[in-house]
Amino acid sequence: MYRPGPRNLITDVPGLSVGNATDESVRSGVTVVLCPGGWAAGVDVRGGGPGVRETETLSAENGYATAHAVTLSGGSVFGLGAADGVVAALSARGEGLMVRPGAPRVPIVPGAVLYDLANGGDKAWGLDPPYRRLGAEAVGAAGPAFELGAFGAGRGARAGLVQGGLGSASLDLGEGLMVGALAAVNPIGSVFMPDGRTFWAWPFEIDGEFGGRAPGGEAGAIEPMPDDTRLAGQGRLAPGANTTLAVVAVNAALSAGECKRVAMMAQDGLSRAVRPAHTPFDGDVVFALASGEIDLGQDERLRRIARIGSALADCLARAIARGVYLARD
Secondary structure, three states: OOEOOOOOOHHHOOOOEEEEEEEOOOOEEEEEEEEEEEEEEEEEEOOOOOOEEOOHHHOOOOOOOEEEEEEEEOOHHHHHHHHHHHHHHHHHOOOOEOOOOOOOOEOOOOEEEOOOOOOOOOOOOOOOOOHHHHHHHHHHHOEOOOOOEOOHHHOOOEEOOEEOEEEEEEEEEEOOEEEEEEEEEEOOOEOEOOOOOOEOOHHHOOOOOOOOOOOOOOOOOOOOOOOHHHHHHOOOOOOOOEEEEEEEEEEEOOOHHHHHHHHHHHHHHHHHHOEOOOOOOEOOEEEEEEEEEEOOOOOOHHHHHHHHHHHHHHHHHHHHHHHHHOOOO
């Protein structure tokens, strides 16, 4: 039977570290995933209102589809500045591309943001939003262990009508292969079945990691959208006001195009865990990272990649449920 890695976190993928920085007065934060030396990367953007940075850099037809870090942030467009802090901190450590000897190194740091500007925190920052500072702080806090729930990019998140959060999960596929997922969960859709307690992701749960509750009967034909009146009252029915941001990772050697493919497959995990997903109101984004540690070879390569993508989808569904479970009001 397949099991999670020892931490049940994306950092079970060897080499990755994750850091959170949270500003309680602002009720927002930043989460950064560090990929030392630069990892092969891809991204799939599927929501109708994304807020992103450096996603085109990861296109397979471009010259450098590699990431030294990925930044997830609250703060909507202001949160895109978190990557500036990450870039500066990594460059100061000597991380990044050597474009010309003697010049500062250039880290590639794609990122995405979620909207948490209406959550009651102090947003009167004028010309000095906190996100650049929080990005640098998240780099300093990065390590193999990190907090889940209402921390980092998940601090100000909402999942439908309940508190959202930051979640993670991993799965050991054997033969040295490890996969993992990280999610900042802020969708307009619901993570719960009609009973309001059972996660849509329940079939993929391992060892009661998000409560161990199974449904008592069939879901049947139910209203396809959550309560529009309550969502409108919270200002959620606007493009870009909601999203699920995710990073998935594997310690295999994948090309940029193969990273894109497993990112696309991992989006299915979002659909399994949130209903509805990929709406015009969401900015759903999945980044995929591959360390290059394990050579998949050429024999049955496509089958192995399909297996990795499927496992990443399961991990992402679990990570989304864990993020909300550990941050409930």
